[in-house]
Amino acid sequence: xxxxxxxxxxxxxxxxxxxxxxxxxxxxxxxxxxxxxxxxxxxxxxxxxxxxxxxxxxxxxxxxxxxxxxxxxxxxxxxxxxxxxxxxxxxxxxxxxxxxxxxxxxxxxxxxxxxxxxxxxxxxxxxxxxxxxxxxxxxxxxxxxxxxxxxxxxxxxxxxxxxxxxxxxxxxxxxxxxxxxxxxxxxxxxxxxxxxxxxxxxxxxxxxxxxxxxxxxxxxxxxxxxxxxxxxxxxxxxxxxxxxxxxxxxxxxxxxxxxxxxxxxxxxxxxxxxxxxxxxxxxxxxxxxxxxxxxxxxxxxxxxxxxx
Ligand SMILES: Nc1ncnc2c1ncn2[C@@H]1O[C@H](COP(=O)(O)OP(=O)(O)OP(=O)(O)O)[C@@H](O)[C@H]1O
Ligand SMILES: [Mg+2]
Numbered sequence: 489x490x491x492x493x494x495x496x497x498x499x500x501x502x503x504x505x506x507x508x509x510x511x512x513x514x515x516x517x518x519x520x521x522x523x524x525x526x527x528x529x530x531x532x533x534x535x536x537x538x539x540x541x542x543x544x545x546x547x548x549x550x551x552x553x554x555x556x557x558x559x560x561x562x563x564x565x566x567x568x569x570x571x572x573x574x575x576x577x578x579x580x581x582x583x584x585x586x587x588x589x590x591x592x593x594x595x596x597x598x599x600x601x602x603x604x605x606x607x608x609x610x611x612x613x614x615x616x617x618x619x620x621x622x623x624x625x626x627x628x629x630x631x632x633x634x635x636x637x638x639x640x641x642x643x644x645x646x647x648x649x650x651x652x653x654x655x656x657x658x659x660x661x662x663x664x665x666x667x668x669x670x671x672x673x674x675x676x677x678x679x680x681x682x683x684x685x686x687x688x689x690x691x692x693x694x695x696x697x698x699x700x701x702x703x704x705x706x707x708x709x710x711x712x713x714x715x716x717x718x719x720x721x722x723x724x725x726x727x728x729x730x731x732x733x734x735x736x737x738x739x740x741x742x743x744x745x746x747x748x749x750x751x752x753x754x755x756x757x758x759x760x761x762x763x764x765x766x767x768x769x770x771x772x773x774x775x776x777x778x779x780x781x782x783x784x785x786x787x788x789x790x791x792x793x794x795x796x
Contacts, residue, residue, distance in 0.1 A: 520553035520718035521587050521606060521685040523573055527758060528582035530568050530741075542568040544741040545758035546582070552685075555712050555719045557729040560738030566722045567612050567690050569738065573720065574609030574688045575599045586686065604634030608679040612690035612722070614671035617678060620663045624650060624674050627663065631678040642683075649677045652710075654703045668695045676704055683715055690722045705731055739763045 530543040543565045550556055558566045571577045572584055575591050584591045586607065594602070603609070610617050618627050628646045635643070650656055653673040663671060676692045689708070693701040705728065711717040721728070729735050735747035743755045744763035756762050764772055772778070772791075781788045 519716035522552040523550040524585040526583045528579045531580045553716045555732050556734045557732040558722045558736050564738040565741040566738050570688050570690050607686045608684040610675050610679040610689040614675040617675040618663045623660050623662050624658050628681050631681045652707050653677045686718045688720050693728050
């Protein structure tokens, strides 16, 4: 059985109904939504009035239908970037495009419709995505509120979605009585339930057993296979990242490295910033003076004798 989808209806940024073609998945599916970040900076203001720089110049392009895992140490900006891509927060500076449309140019109403139908975000901490006093079935119904009656008939029935994440027995269970892992799987089922063109999931498997983790990964990858959905997950688990053809590693609020088809690459950032691979960083601490010399297709980085 395929996952079902919401057929896009034509629309224009700023008002009305969001809808745009993406890359094809299965024949007839709307396909995925590509994403592009240009010089994205994000600051948080703390209660004490200090600014925290969470992102400091992110340039990133994710093609329609791509599947990407975001990695990186705690505090490196993964959740911030995901929330910006999902239109939940707006960047302090820089530009974010969903398909051909720039998020900062979208009106609130248009953005809300986009988030309700085409772009699903599962935030870090499953309960933030759920109505804890409601049942699993009611949460799925709530996630699909923006769909038309016809669209609702096209997406997967609630029972089937819950079966896919191993929650068939929890259909009428209230979220408040569920375990952390059950909430995590329900939150993902809700995010997937509209058949989105872009699915963003922040640590969707961090609390799961191996078996439940595999259920969740199967659902994520089926969205990509059946609908052409663009899928982006944040994870700290190498075995989860290994199921994604592309990884993006955040470091200090920037894209530090990328993995493609099993090879790791450092990424030259804005103003020529280049992160050292983490296994080298301890031997080359901040402040180390280095000489950089181009040599055909290489850059030779060396530490002069008297500064080592
Ligand atoms: N609401 C907030 N107010 C102030 N600072 C924040 C807020 N949210 C995040 N930050 C700060 O922004 C930076 C990036 O945080 P973010 O949550 O994006 O990191 P992360 O990579 O997702 O980390 P983790 O792996 O722990 O989830 C951190 O320094 C964090 O302390
Ligand atoms: Mg996070």
